[in-house]
Amino acid sequence: xxxxxxxxxxxxxxxQRGLLRASDLDAIGSPxxxxxxxxxxxxxxxxxxxLYRLPGAQVTEFESLALVCWRRFxxxxxxxxxFEPGLMANL
Numbered sequence: 363x364x365x366x367x368x369x370x371x372x373x374x375x376x377x378q379r380g381l382l383r384a385s386d387l388d389a390i391g392s393p394x395x396x397x398x399x400x401x402x403x404x405x406x407x408x409x410x411x412x413l414y415r416l417p418g419a420q421v422t423e424f425e426s427l428a429l430v431c432w433r434r435f436x437x438x439x440x441x442x443x444x445f446e447p448g449l450m451a452n453l
Contacts (some may be wrong), residue, residue: 365447366391368396369396369400369405371391371392372389372390372392372396372397372400372406373389373405373416374417375387375390376406376414376416379414380419381409381413381414381415381428382413382414382415383412383413383414384397384412384413384414385412394444397414400414401414402449404411404417407419409429410429419434437450
């Protein structure tokens, strides 16, 4: 069996986390330049400086909040904000 490629490891990580930071590649031993190549090939979508996701990923109204949390507070692991409708009305 062939060893797992950098591209496949990055795609697996992006599908697990939803949003992917360039610095997340250090943990899996993949060079960051691959993100640029994958974006050019349409395998990833750049959503901000150093932030990527799979193209066609479902975007919620809370994505902006998740991006701010990630950039400002370096939340680990990435926060997934999947709130039920009406939940915020009770706060």
